[in-house]
Amino acid sequence: MLAVPLAAHTAISAELLEGKIVLDASNYYPSRDGRIAELDEDKTTTSELIHRHFLGMRLVKAFNNILAHHIPLLARPAGAPDRTALPIAGDDADAKKAAAALIGQLGFDTVDAGPLAQSWRIEPETTAYTRLYLADPATPFEQVMQAPARPVSAAELHRALEAVERLHVADRTF
DSSP: OOOOOGGGGGSSSSSGGGGGGEEOOOOHHHHHHOOOOOHHHHSSSSHHHHHTTTTEEEEOSSSSOOOOOOHHHOOOTTTTTTOEEEEEEESSSHHHHHHHHHHTTOOOOOEEOOOOGGGGSSTTTTTTGGGBBBSSSTGGGGGGGGOOOOOOOOOHHHHHHHHHOOOOOGOOOO
């Protein structure tokens, strides 16, 4: 699992993760990471940027669109009627299959959000991002980190992914 601020990923040796399946929970927050021209100009996605540094890594974007405190609250056994779905994105079909199996063991269904080039669909401020999992999606930004969670079915996540529009990353304020 790669869960570091985006600006810090290049401090990790590229060889360290070579050949490994890695779940990428990264997101680009200009207020934290500084401005990254390639991302601001929509020339690449955060996951593509990371993958380029870690050539040889089998990258699957996952767990980036849900708040950390919601993960234990929403985990359910397979077949539970209120089991939550999480999106995954990646270019390696076998890596995505392995990631989905692990995420399933952790208590979640998965929905394939496409290749890394489409991983913008599950990044900040999109319809498939954090607010989807809030009990009250209208929760003020300042209260989101303490907000209660609600389950999101695979069907609902599919609808959110279908409705997503690409946001111009340079316009993000947080």
